[in-house]
Amino acid sequence: xxxxxxxxxxxxxxxxxxxxxxxxxxxxxxxxxxxxxxxxxxxxxxxxxxxxxxxxxxxxxxxxxxxxxxxxxxxxxxxxxxxxxxxxxxxxxxxxxx
Amino acid sequence: xxxxxxxxxxxxxxxxxxxxxxxxxxxxxxxxxxxxxxxxxxxxxxxxxxxxxxxxxxxxxxxxxxxxxxxxxxxxxxxxxxxxxxxxxxxxxxxxxxxxxxxxxxxxxxxxxxxxxxxxxxxxxxxxxxxxxxxxxxxxxxxxxxxxxxxxxxxxxxxxxxxxxxxxxxxxxxxxxxxxxxxxxxxxxxxxxxxxxxxxxxxxxxxxxxxxxxxxxxxxxxxxxxxxxxxxxxxxxxxxxxxxxxxxxxxxxxxxxxxxxxxxxxxxxxxxxxxxxxxxxxxxxxxxxxxxxxxxxxxxxxxxxxxxxxxxxxxxxxxxxxxxxxxxxxxxxxxxxxxxxxxxxxxxxxxxxxxxxxxxxxxxxxxx
Numbered sequence: 001x002x003x004x005x006x007x008x009x010x011x012x013x014x015x016x017x018x019x020x021x022x023x024x025x026x027x028x029x030x031x032x033x034x035x036x037x038x039x040x041x042x043x044x045x046x047x048x049x050x051x052x053x054x055x056x057x058x059x060x061x062x063x064x065x066x067x068x069x070x071x072x073x074x075x076x077x078x079x080x081x082x083x084x085x086x087x088x089x090x091x092x093x094x095x096x097x098x
Numbered sequence: 099x100x101x102x103x104x105x106x107x108x109x110x111x112x113x114x115x116x117x118x119x120x121x122x123x124x125x126x127x128x129x130x131x132x133x134x135x136x137x138x139x140x141x142x143x144x145x146x147x148x149x150x151x152x153x154x155x156x157x158x159x160x161x162x163x164x165x166x167x168x169x170x171x172x173x174x175x176x177x178x179x180x181x182x183x184x185x186x187x188x189x190x191x192x193x194x195x196x197x198x199x200x201x202x203x204x205x206x207x208x209x210x211x212x213x214x215x216x217x218x219x220x221x222x223x224x225x226x227x228x229x230x231x232x233x234x235x236x237x238x239x240x241x242x243x244x245x246x247x248x249x250x251x252x253x254x255x256x257x258x259x260x261x262x263x264x265x266x267x268x269x270x271x272x273x274x275x276x277x278x279x280x281x282x283x284x285x286x287x288x289x290x291x292x293x294x295x296x297x298x299x300x301x302x303x304x305x306x307x308x309x310x311x312x313x314x315x316x317x318x319x320x321x322x323x324x325x326x327x328x329x330x331x332x333x334x335x336x337x338x339x340x341x342x343x344x345x346x347x348x349x350x351x352x353x354x355x356x357x358x359x360x361x362x363x364x365x366x367x368x369x370x371x372x373x374x375x376x377x378x379x380x381x382x383x384x385x386x387x388x389x390x391x392x393x394x395x396x397x398x399x400x401x402x403x404x405x406x407x408x409x410x411x412x413x414x415x416x417x418x419x420x421x422x423x424x425x426x427x428x429x430x431x432x433x434x435x436x437x438x439x440x441x442x443x444x445x446x447x448x449x450x451x452x453x454x455x456x457x458x459x460x461x462x463x464x465x466x
Contacts, residue, residue: 022180090315093273
């Protein structure tokens, strides 16, 4: 049986957090957390740097450009990581287009 | 090392205009005169945030029954907490909702009783409730607030699960909870009028699987499992005293809604102790924390850190022993009996509900 839930969703051109979703720095756990309805997700590695740029005004290409500078890393590699992570959040309805 | 809690359920009041027969509030409701005031809630929210709580769930009763709800929402956001309002929508118009949004409300969870107004209003015991909920849901999404629809599922609406999810999608909800009734409080009291048949439950569970595929990326569907017909127990509260706490309208701090049904547990109050002291040291939280309290078959079970032996309150209600294995687990000697109990209830020819809190209200009316 085909399962549309397993297909990789496309990332919107200008991504932003969905209504009811926000980033929060948790001093108790010394970590960035993504807070959503009945969900708490700890942001690991560059995840918070990526999401802080998902403000609905930057394009996905701009976000990748900025992160390539921040991490002085290969742009293609960054692009894959960013796209994978954001696609996962789209699938969870935590990220939408501006 | 005791982990920090993630969530706090603040029961602002036990007052509610609705009379839902599956309400998780206790049969003995706490009165208005004992309700914690807004300034004290603000202090509790600051203590909660310092303890590591990230999300606050403003519940009840109906939280909108409190005239100072705006002040309470503001206090939660000033403590940097993710603020979720759990409401029936009664007493909450569009203007007041906009004020709550301005105060920093993050999310609204609206309860629906059924798809059709006549059935929904009968379940809620409140004429006109469903229509007001529909208007309220539109206000929520018009304001750009995030909306979850919660539907408690039982015999009278279990065949409408798919229609309830369709309705949630059409209302613009981002999330829907298909919450099979959990038999505590008023639901336990009304179990014979609420319990669905095994066939209905099997169908409803399959419906949710199909709906998740159909609505992937359009709506998140969370299901609370119907554990009387389950083979393994739910990991109740994610483990006793492990992830969350409840504060009652009068300020007693509980590991879960039903904890006071366990005789002999000692609960501490926010009026006498800080929230951190209560979380770490109060006898009720210590009672079933971790796995030390377990006996066989839980003690040596590979699942002991995954489901924590199920629910202590259900073990208490059904076996008379809070440290017993939850009978929802097939390893419990009571398990077969639980299935028989559910099947007998499901075919009981009983349609009348004991509406939540109505006897209390009637008493108050008489006193006037």
